[in-house]
Amino acid sequence: MYVRMPLDRIGAAIGPNGEIKKEIERRTSTKLTFDSETGCVKIEAGEDPLGALKAENVLKAIARGFSSQRAFRLLDDDQLLEILDITDFAGNSERAISRLKGRVIGEQGKARETIEHLTDTYISIYGKTVAAIGSAEQLAVAREAIEMLLSGREHSTVFKFLEKKRREGKRISQQL
Incomplete structure (x- = not known):
């Protein structure tokens, strides 16, 4: 699964020292690979395929200008x-x-x-x-x-x- 992000939002999705990326991976059981030249993010699902969909939504929200904290609200099932x-x-x-x-x-x-x-x-x-x-x-x-x-x-x-x-x-x- 892939998500394309604006180049100026890649840093917001990775965070300082990769903290946001690690938090998304931890909370969704996925592996994220960022291409900072194209803005493409590869999402590899773990045990739960729903985690990949949640990671995709969080990344899309960050790409649309939300802070990571606000985007993490999408990890709740009703959001x-x-x-x-x-x-x-x-x-x-x-x-x-x-x-x-x-x-x-x-x-x-x-x-x-x-x-x-x-x-x-x-x-x-x-x-x-x-x-x-x-x-x-x-x-x-x-x-x-x-x-x-x-x-x-x-x-x-x-x-x-x-x-x-x-x-x-x-x-x-x-x-x-």
Whole structure:
């Protein structure tokens, strides 16, 4: 199994003295081989083939700009990685992509932080993508909020939507 990473993210996946690489290998029972010239990472499965899939997800998350600590959340069985392509909303116009990235980030990172807080997800904006880590339910709400922003909806409208979804989620969990 192989994963291609941006060259500027290889160091984040290896870590100082190879610590992150060793931690991924230890926690997933895999062997990772990095090619720092091409950005290609070879994943060799150990006893558990599911470990290779988890290692792949962790590496993809790091490649999309997440810190290793946030990416390690993907080692939990209920956590998923979702990647949205900004070019689906902006085409290939660098100016439009930059503007939409700014909308998702918000002034001083406030929009991204608010979405993370209200959905209990982690969000990273990197290159031409917006990536999120969370449970399936959390990702559904976060994805909808991000798509609303990318489609041009007002931040206040998106935040009201997130507050409503959070209240609904609390009400459902109290009934259980």
